[in-house]
Amino acid sequence: MSNQIHIMGPVGVGKSSLSHLLSVREGIVLFPEPVEDNPYLTLFYEDPEKYAFQLQVFMLHRRFLQTQEAQKLDVSIMDMSMIGNDLFAELMFRTGSMNKTDYELYTSVSTSLKSLVEPPELMVYLQCSIPEAIRRIMRRGRPSELKAPLQYWYDLNNSYEKWYNEYNSSKKICINVDSLDFVNDDEDEDYVLDMIMEELQ
Secondary structure, X not given: OOEEXXXXXXXXXXXXXXXXXXXXHHOOEEEOOOOOOOOOHHHHHHOHHHHHHHHHHHHHHHHHHHHHHHOOOOEEEEEOOHHHHHHHHHHHHHOOOOOHHHHHHHHHHHHHHHOOOOXXXXXXXXXXXXXXXXHHHHHHOOHHHXXXXXXXXXXXXXXXXXXXXXOOOOEEEEXXXXXXXXXXXXXXXXXXXXXXXHHHO
């Protein structure tokens, strides 16, 4: 079984930055979040009801392929997880962006794909307060994210909290990053990365 590390957390919390730092310091292969070449991301924020299903199926399939590749390695880092897509899809269904038929189809496909891959060795949840997460989203300034209503980020954060409390498929760790700046502060970087690697032992 491969020692997969999955980095989870709300939008803007620092998943990609942390994944990159951990990959560089430890020499671990990183599977990045499929955002840059995603043809549906901007379209979704402009018209959620039309593109929610396409977006989540695209992301789910891409992460499935990444997870298959990750299983061939001794250790790897996944920026997000297939489970993350389930959280987004559920939120889209609850808020009306995805209809019942599409959500049931998505859930069926997701269940089938997840049955074909192994759970990670370690699930890392980067926890962040809602105001701080929103502040980081605004600072990052991705046009597609700035179009989303504030309530969307509140609902998403709550979904992550519920997921983490119920998750029991592998070893897990929660790191609150409200007061941490592991991108610009070397001590914070060492603190977070060391914590993750110690849990992987």
